[in-house]
Amino acid sequence: MKDLLKICRRYIMTAVLTICFVLGINILFLFVYLIRENMYKSEPYYYNWRTERLAESLAWDGENYSLFPEAAEKIDADYAFAMLIDPEGQVVWSRNLPEEIPLSYSLNDIASMSRWYLKDYPVKVWEHPRGLFVAAQPKNSVAKYDMEFRISTLKSFPSYLGAYLLCNLLMVFLLSLFFGVRLYKSLKSVAGGIENLHLQKPLNLPERGMTATLAQKLNDASILLFRQKLALDKRDNARTEWISGVSHDIRTPLALIMGHADSLEQNSSLDEEGRKEAASIRENSLQIRNLISDLNLTSKLEYDSYPLRLVSCSPAALLRSLAAWHMNNGLPEQFQLELNISPELERVTVLGDADLLTRAFRNLTTNSIRHNPKGCLIQIRAGKCRGMTEISFFDTGRGIPVAVIKTLYRPVSRPGVHTGQPEEKGRAAEGKTSRSSAPAAPHVMGLRIVKQIVEAHHGELEFELQKDVCHCVKIRLPIQEPEKAEPEKKSLLRREKPAAPRE
Amino acid sequence: MKHIYECSILIVDDNPQLLDMLFSILQKEGYQSLYKASSCREARSVFARETPDLIILDVMLPDGDGFSLFQEFRAASDIPILFLSAKDQDNDRLLGLGLGADDYLTKPFLPRELTLRLAAIIRRTYLSGSHPQKEETGLKLGSRTVYFERGTVDTPKGSVSLTAKELLILKKLFENRGNIVTFDALCDTVWGDGYYTYENTLMVHIRRLREKIEEDPSHPRWLLTARGIGYRLAQEERA
Numbered sequence: 001m002k003d004l005l006k007i008c009r010r011y012i013m014t015a016v017l018t019i020c021f022v023l024g025i026n027i028l029f030l031f032v033y034l035i036r037e038n039m040y041k042s043e044p045y046y047y048n049w050r051t052e053r054l055a056e057s058l059a060w061d062g063e064n065y066s067l068f069p070e071a072a073e074k075i076d077a078d079y080a081f082a083m084l085i086d087p088e089g090q091v092v093w094s095r096n097l098p099e100e101i102p103l104s105y106s107l108n109d110i111a112s113m114s115r116w117y118l119k120d121y122p123v124k125v126w127e128h129p130r131g132l133f134v135a136a137q138p139k140n141s142v143a144k145y146d147m148e149f150r151i152s153t154l155k156s157f158p159s160y161l162g163a164y165l166l167c168n169l170l171m172v173f174l175l176s177l178f179f180g181v182r183l184y185k186s187l188k189s190v191a192g193g194i195e196n197l198h199l200q201k202p203l204n205l206p207e208r209g210m211t212a213t214l215a216q217k218l219n220d221a222s223i224l225l226f227r228q229k230l231a232l233d234k235r236d237n238a239r240t241e242w243i244s245g246v247s248h249d250i251r252t253p254l255a256l257i258m259g260h261a262d263s264l265e266q267n268s269s270l271d272e273e274g275r276k277e278a279a280s281i282r283e284n285s286l287q288i289r290n291l292i293s294d295l296n297l298t299s300k301l302e303y304d305s306y307p308l309r310l311v312s313c314s315p316a317a318l319l320r321s322l323a324a325w326h327m328n329n330g331l332p333e334q335f336q337l338e339l340n341i342s343p344e345l346e347r348v349t350v351l352g353d354a355d356l357l358t359r360a361f362r363n364l365t366t367n368s369i370r371h372n373p374k375g376c377l378i379q380i381r382a383g384k385c386r387g388m389t390e391i392s393f394f395d396t397g398r399g400i401p402v403a404v405i406k407t408l409y410r411p412v413s414r415p416g417v418h419t420g421q422p423e424e425k426g427r428a429a430e431g432k433t434s435r436s437s438a439p440a441a442p443h444v445m446g447l448r449i450v451k452q453i454v455e456a457h458h459g460e461l462e463f464e465l466q467k468d469v470c471h472c473v474k475i476r477l478p479i480q481e482p483e484k485a486e487p488e489k490k491s492l493l494r495r496e497k498p499a500a501p502r503e
Numbered sequence: 504m505k506h507i508y509e510c511s512i513l514i515v516d517d518n519p520q521l522l523d524m525l526f527s528i529l530q531k532e533g534y535q536s537l538y539k540a541s542s543c544r545e546a547r548s549v550f551a552r553e554t555p556d557l558i559i560l561d562v563m564l565p566d567g568d569g570f571s572l573f574q575e576f577r578a579a580s581d582i583p584i585l586f587l588s589a590k591d592q593d594n595d596r597l598l599g600l601g602l603g604a605d606d607y608l609t610k611p612f613l614p615r616e617l618t619l620r621l622a623a624i625i626r627r628t629y630l631s632g633s634h635p636q637k638e639e640t641g642l643k644l645g646s647r648t649v650y651f652e653r654g655t656v657d658t659p660k661g662s663v664s665l666t667a668k669e670l671l672i673l674k675k676l677f678e679n680r681g682n683i684v685t686f687d688a689l690c691d692t693v694w695g696d697g698y699y700t701y702e703n704t705l706m707v708h709i710r711r712l713r714e715k716i717e718e719d720p721s722h723p724r725w726l727l728t729a730r731g732i733g734y735r736l737a738q739e740e741r742a
Contacts, residue, residue, distance in 0.1 A: 255521060
């Protein structure tokens with residue numbers, strides 16, 4: 001709406017400025033015209049001066065009147081006729097005098113003629129030593145108007161002009177304001193419509209006034225967007241439901257496989273090779289179970305259909321719980337886990353889904369364990385950084401190849417992402433064989449889940465690269481305001497051991 | 504009931520293969536009285552006829568859903584019920600547990616996990632009252648014995664009382680014996696609050712506890728520290 005006000009303000013300003021500009025130009029033209037007219041008056045053949053000159057060109061030699069040839073030429077060229085009326089009202093000299101023009105004049109005739117017309121001929125009179133010199137221009141060549149001004153009016157004209165201009169400006173401003181408000185009102189609903197377009201709901205803007213077409217187009221566009229959203233939602237839901245359905249259908253047969261494999265593994269009548277194979281079936285089934293679970297979670301997070309249970313949780317408590325989980329579930333002896341929590345983080349809480357955050361953290365630590373069978377040092381450091389909680393997961397193992405990170409930032413629909421092919425290639429290039437029979441997907445999916453969880457919590461995920469390999473992953477989460485955290489403080493406590501270990 | 508394996512169990516699942524497998528797993532584990540049902544109707548009839556001590560119940564059944572069946576059974580009896588379902592949604596789990604189920608296990612599951620959970624439920628429901636020997640015989644920590652019920656520790660020099668907080672800490676550690684219990688979990692158990700501001704208090708309580716249960720509190724043998732994470736009660740043969 002602020003933009004709309006700005007537009008209207010600009011509209012009013014532009015209108016006022018335009019009027020001022022046009023007015024200024026007009027005043028300038030008037031000024032130039034007046035100056036030119038005055039300059040013209042100073043020329044030797046200005047009209048009035050010419051009448052006087054013509055009169056002077058008529059000479060009386062005691063018996064006859066004679067006109068200078070120059071003046072005669074002028075009268076013949078530019079005038080209809082010229083005459084001289086003596087003090088008795090008789091025409092005593094004339095040139096080109098038409099028949100219709102009387103030869104004798106009363107005082108009334110003279111008075112009327114001197115200001116207006118003589119038989120429709122516009123005339124000018126000038127004093128002559130022997131009477132009144134009259135020069136007439138052709139009919140319909142000059143318009144004559146009688147203008148009179150009070151002297152007081154003329155004197156106060158400059159101040160009147162100022163007030164007049166001011167009134168005009170005010171009027172222009174008020175009119176612009178009026179039209180501006182009208183424009184604002186008609187644009188308001190359209191602007192509201194544009195602002196609401198992102199909600200992807202059908203708009204119902206009134207289609208009338210100057211914005212009728214615009215409103216109609218917006219209404220049509222909103223319906224189009226709404227339909228697209230429905231189609232997208234339908235597709236996303238179908239995909240999520242499909243994954244969910246497939247994973248559900250796989251669960252029972254997988255339970256049978258795992259159960260029977262477990263039974264075979266413990267069957268003493270089976271030879272050691274057979275029991276090993278049964279153990280392999282069970283382990284791989286377990287991996288499929290985790291894969292299904294990850295696939296389900298990642299698809300739900302991708303399409304925002306995972307209900308986040310947001311509570312105040314202490315990152316320090318979550319990390320201690322994670323470390324305890326690793327220790328309690330038998331961290332292989334070739335691994336060393338170090339947890340370093342800065343004291344300032346103890347009082348910090350973040351608003352998050354504790355299970356999901358734990359899942360993200362655990363995905364990173366289990367990745368370090370899974371991909372470094374020879375063992376390594378895993379360091380978890382947590383503290384505050386740039387007003388956020390920063391948790392760094394560092395290991396001295398082989399690290400995450402840059403290809404995996406690149407895969408992670410590709411769109412989900414790209415082939416090869418869920419299958420984790422690039423990672424498999426990357427790992428294979430390093431001569432890895434121990435995982436050759438196991439699908440590589442959980443790793444990329446594991447990292448994708450980490451990324452999705454961090455994004456769902458409005459956090460940041462950073463991979464610190466050293467020569468195309470990442471040894472340190474940083475997660476930054478927004479810190480919750482203390483006053484908001486207080487009422488939910490109790491819920492931040494975690495169980496020290498998850499009920500059903502997933503991996 | 505003197506032993507968990509005396510518990511009669513009704514298994515309800517619509518998949519006959521899974522039903523057979525569950526039957527076989529529990530049979531191998533040592534359970535004597537096992538009953539099978541593959542539909543709600545069948546389950547109702549077995550329940551009425553055999554009055555089992557525990558039910559393993561699937562959620563999706565051909566003639567109804569397990570949640571409704573659960574409510575029917577619960578209206579008639581208070582026997583423990585464990586849901587075993589392919590429905591892994593949090594909502595389903597929460598619905599099942601919210602209705603009052605004793606546990607909710609999702610398929611696929613590890614047979615060992617199922618048997619452990621079953622044993623825990625049976626112990627909790629049928630044997631906790633008749634199993635006071637833990638407290639009676641006490642928790643033996645070297646030359647010292649902790650009696651939880653009395654809240655005392657018998658030492659060679661005489662009996663020492665435990666404070667309520669010390670007892671809570673020790674109980675929590677004992678329940679998770681061998682596993683690390685985080686500072687946060689201990690503070691939640693003792694004060695119902697987070698670790699922040701309780702750091703020193705917890706340390707003081709642990710020190711006093713060590714003075715009572717350890718031969719040499721400076722070099723603890725039982726109550727061990729997992730640096731930066733929590734405490735652990737070391738595994739040892741109980742008296």
